[in-house]
Amino acid sequence: MNKQLTITDLEHMAYRLREDVIRMLEHAGSGHSAGPLGLAEIFATLYFDVMRYDPKNPEWDDRDYFFLSNGHCVPIQYAAMAEAGFFPKEELMTLRRLGSRLQGHPERTKLPGLENTSGPLGSGLSQASGVAYTLQYIDKQPHRFVYAVTGDGELDEGNIWEAAMFAGKNKLSQLIVFVDRNNIQIDGTTDHVMPLEDLHGKWESFGWHVQEIDGHNVESIRDAASMARAITNKPSVVIAHTIPGKGVDFMEYDYHWHGSPPNSEQAKEALHKLRTLDGKIKGEHE
Amino acid sequence: MSHYPLVENLFGDDIAKEPIRAGFGRGLKAAGEINERVVALCADLTDSTQMSKFKEAFPERFVEIGVAEQNLVTVASGMARAGKIPFTSSYAAFSPGRNWEQIRTTIALNDQPVKIVGSHAGVSVGPDGATHQMLEDIAIMRVLPNMVVVAPGDSVEAEKVTKAIAENGKPSYIRLAREKTPVFSVEESPFEIGKAYVLREGSDISLLGTGTMSYQLLVAAKALEAHGIHAEVVHVPTIKPLDEATILHSITKTGRVLTAEEAQVNGGFGSAIAELISEKKPTPLLRVGMLDRFGESGAPEELLDHFGLTGAKIAEKAKAFIDTTPQYHREG
Numbered sequence: 193m194n195k196q197l198t199i200t201d202l203e204h205m206a207y208r209l210r211e212d213v214i215r216m217l218e219h220a221g222s223g224h225s226a227g228p229l230g231l232a233e234i235f236a237t238l239y240f241d242v243m244r245y246d247p248k249n250p251e252w253d254d255r256d257y258f259f260l261s262n263g264h265c266v267p268i269q270y271a272a273m274a275e276a277g278f279f280p281k282e283e284l285m286t287l288r289r290l291g292s293r294l295q296g297h298p299e300r301t302k303l304p305g306l307e308n309t310s311g312p313l314g315s316g317l318s319q320a321s322g323v324a325y326t327l328q329y330i331d332k333q334p335h336r337f338v339y340a341v342t343g344d345g346e347l348d349e350g351n352i353w354e355a356a357m358f359a360g361k362n363k364l365s366q367l368i369v370f371v372d373r374n375n376i377q378i379d380g381t382t383d384h385v386m387p388l389e390d391l392h393g394k395w396e397s398f399g400w401h402v403q404e405i406d407g408h409n410v411e412s413i414r415d416a417a418s419m420a421r422a423i424t425n426k427p428s429v430v431i432a433h434t435i436p437g438k439g440v441d442f443m444e445y446d447y448h449w450h451g452s453p454p455n456s457e458q459a460k461e462a463l464h465k466l467r468t469l470d471g472k473i474k475g476e477h478e
Numbered sequence: 479m480s481h482y483p484l485v486e487n488l489f490g491d492d493i494a495k496e497p498i499r500a501g502f503g504r505g506l507k508a509a510g511e512i513n514e515r516v517v518a519l520c521a522d523l524t525d526s527t528q529m530s531k532f533k534e535a536f537p538e539r540f541v542e543i544g545v546a547e548q549n550l551v552t553v554a555s556g557m558a559r560a561g562k563i564p565f566t567s568s569y570a571a572f573s574p575g576r577n578w579e580q581i582r583t584t585i586a587l588n589d590q591p592v593k594i595v596g597s598h599a600g601v602s603v604g605p606d607g608a609t610h611q612m613l614e615d616i617a618i619m620r621v622l623p624n625m626v627v628v629a630p631g632d633s634v635e636a637e638k639v640t641k642a643i644a645e646n647g648k649p650s651y652i653r654l655a656r657e658k659t660p661v662f663s664v665e666e667s668p669f670e671i672g673k674a675y676v677l678r679e680g681s682d683i684s685l686l687g688t689g690t691m692s693y694q695l696l697v698a699a700k701a702l703e704a705h706g707i708h709a710e711v712v713h714v715p716t717i718k719p720l721d722e723a724t725i726l727h728s729i730t731k732t733g734r735v736l737t738a739e740e741a742q743v744n745g746g747f748g749s750a751i752a753e754l755i756s757e758k759k760p761t762p763l764l765r766v767g768m769l770d771r772f773g774e775s776g777a778p779e780e781l782l783d784h785f786g787l788t789g790a791k792i793a794e795k796a797k798a799f800i801d802t803t804p805q806y807h808r809e810g
Contacts, residue, residue: 257559300559301589307559309588315552315580322556322564330517330539331560351580354549 197240202410205240205275206232210439210466212271212284218459220288223296226436226449227343228268230374230407234432237413238339238370239272247277250304256336257307257323261316261352262343262372263297264451269306270294278305314349316340317369321359324367324427337421340369345377348386353398359427360399367427368420372407374436376447395429407432439466482675482713483666489700495658498690499597501633502654503528505640506565510536516644517562519543521550527567527597527654547577551585551592558590563644570596570612570653578618585649586622593643594619598656599629600690600740601773601781611773616688617745619651620718626671627718629653629689629739629747632661635715638669646671653689655740657778660693674721676728680710683734683800685792686725688714688747691738691766694782697789698796705797717747725751726759733805735763736796740787743767761806764799766792 197205210232217223238258246252260269267287274281279293286292293303297311308319320340327333346352359367371391379385388394395402401423405412413432420428436450437443440462443454454462467475487493510516510532518532519541533540541557543550547568554564566573574581574594585592596615603611620627626648630636636654643650668675677692678699687695692713699709712728714721729735735755739747748765755761768785782788786795 259556299587301587308555309583312579312583315548315555315584318549318552318580319556319559319584321549322553322558323560324556325541325553326517326557326560326562330562351548351552354544354546355552358543358546358549358553 199411202236202240206236206410207439207466209236209268209271209275211463212274213267214440214454214459214462214466216267216271216284216287217453218456219285221453222288223267223453224264224451225443225453226376226447227262227265227372227374229440229443230434230436230438231265231268231341231372232438233408233410234341234370234372234413235268235272237410237417239276241414242417243339247305250278254336257320257338259308259316259320259338259340260298260310261340262313262346263310265341265343266298269298273305279303313343313346314351317342317352317355318358320367320369321355321364324359324364325362327366328364334366337366337368340367342369342371344371344373344375344382344388345385347371347388356395356398356400363399363425364427365424368417369427369429371429371431372434373431374434376436376450378450380447391431399426401426401428402431403428404431404433407434408438441465441470482668482677483664484662484677485664488662488696494661496633496661497656498630498633498636498659499528499654499656501630501636502595502640502652503531505637507531507535508637509641509644510539512641513563513644515561515563517541517557517564519550519554519564519566521545521547521568521573523568523597527595529567547573548580551577551580551594554592555584555588555590558592563591563593565593565595567595567597569610570599570615571610574615574619574651575612582622586624589624590649591647593650593652595652595654597654599653600655601768601785601787602655602657602690602740602778604657604778604781605775607775608772613742613768613773614745615651615653616717616739616741616747617749620750621745624649625718626650626716627653628671628716630715631689631692631713632659632663634661634663634665635667635669639715642669642671655690659690662693662696669715672716672719672721674712674714674716674724676710676724677713678711680708681732682708683736683796684710684712684728684732685736685738685796686712686714686751687738688717690740691787694787694789694792695738698793701790701793702796707797707800709796714747717750720750720754722754722758725754729755729759729761733761734800734803735761736792736799737763737765737767738787738792739767741767742770744770762803764795766795
């Protein structure tokens with residue numbers, strides 16, 4: 193579903209998705225703020241430049257697959273899916289409500305367009321690997337790709353490294369993983385809770401092609417995806433350095449916002465900041 | 479009641495014996511021939527779990543995972559998303575023992591038709607000891623919504639179970655035993671997921687068995703004849719969903735129930751029956767199996783005897799139970 197958006201369009205899209213995330217979380221009264229805000233450029237670029245899919249036919253048998261491994265970041269995915277036309281944008285405000293298709297953590301059986309059910313950390317990379325293995329070795333469809341997003345705190349899970357070993361052994365070159373390297377997790381910073389470095393070296397030693405980028409630069413994200421698709425003898429990981437809570441200054445870099453939503457005052461302030469580029473311009477909506 | 483065909487030399491010393499897992503191996507290969515969407519994944523136990531027959535026939539549809547049971551079932555979940563019907567195998571102590579949360583989230587809640595095959599369940603695993611004698615698998619698998627749970631009674635039935643499970647479109651668990659087990663069923667014996675089978679009719683007690691215990695119940699029923707006790711034997715390969723009609727029909731007739739399993743009765747098959755009958759037909763119940771304890775090393779036959787899981791030992795328990803327990807709700 194390449195809509196041929198310009199770099200500027202994609203940047204604007206990321207901010208639109210952030211606004212949706214703030215509104216959804218405020219309305220829901222619970223949920224995770226920091227991760228979804230930090231992933232806005234990655235989701236904007238994946239959904240509106242990189243991936244092939246058909247929102248009117250989510251089971252299209254020639255689509256690319258997308259797996260969100262850290263399911264708690266799903267608000268940004270819901271925002272991207274609504275914007276892409278998988279479901280009406282009004283439905284975003286049902287997040288976390290009884291009877292909603294937009295569960296607090298994503299459930300495939302509830303919402304067409306989701307490829308997996310996740311929340312308990314560490315399993316999404318394996319599921320993506322299962323699809324990538326099937327495409328590469330059984331169904332032999334080399335033009336289809338499997339994209340996945342994982343957190344960095346999530347890399348504490350053993351299941352991730354089981355998958356990393358499996359994908360490396362099998363040279364799953366249609367598998368492209370973005371690691372959201374925002375340096376926070378619930379109990380604090382990753383270097384404090386459980387150090388991950390040398391992260392680049394770890395993936396490399398598992399047989400992966402590794403790129404490191406600024407996860408807020410849509411051009412870098414697009415180029416990294418393009419480079420990853422061109423690698424034909426290894427799975428690819430893109431370590432995307434991001435700022436948790438990006439776009440809302442009082443949330444940025446603060447791990448306390450990992451699992452908290454904004455209240456209405458905070459949401460108002462956050463939306464103002466997002467719409468005015470933190471006061472640098474006059475917000476068109478205000 | 480239906481007539482269930484049994485082998486002719488049911489109680490002969492020469493009754494054929496074969497590990498139940500061997501039937502799984504044949505069934506998986508057959509399922510792979512019938513449906514090319516069937517794929518198989520193993521965690522470094524391909525011969526032991528009898529996946530090797532499938533691997534030889536369909537090398538391109540076999541995936542070696544290594545000693546990584548969490549990855550085993552989650553890669554399978556992904557392959558199911560890509561349209562395959564994945565069978566995963568390991569020892570039951572490791573899968574579903576180690577990777578239960580992954581099974582819960584990515585297979586049961588995610589409603590993907592992944593088949594978890596747990597080999598080496600029960601104390602009859604023998605000398606390897608308690609770590610490898612999985613006893614809690616029935617409890618942890620039958621509690622999962624969407625999950626089908628089947629414990630075939632012998633290798634001939636295991637083959638039919640495997641072929642049926644391949645086509646049921648549901649998350650499913652198959653429980654297999656390691657040791658050679660008497661083959662009481664024949665090719666013509668029926669198997670359908672969700673059905674229980676009366677192997678022998680009787681009027682004084684219903685002996686309900688699953689997996690390896692069903693044959694032992696036939697032995698027990700024969701021993702009880704000597705005491706003038708007519709025991710009905712019901713083979714219940716599908717623990718979930720239970721064949722409530724067949725079970726309730728039997729216990730309504732006999733007014734007493736004994737369950738037998740090579741697993742923890744707490745949460746296991748005995749609990750499943752207790753739940754059913756206490757709601758639908760309260761009836762005196764004796765549960766035979768592992769009573770809130772782990773197994774230990776020993777020869778398989780020795781262990782079955784030690785834990786009271788042979789036909790002879792079960793007959794003794796049934797006799798004592800009958801002597802002290804009146805029949806309830808007997809009709810006619």
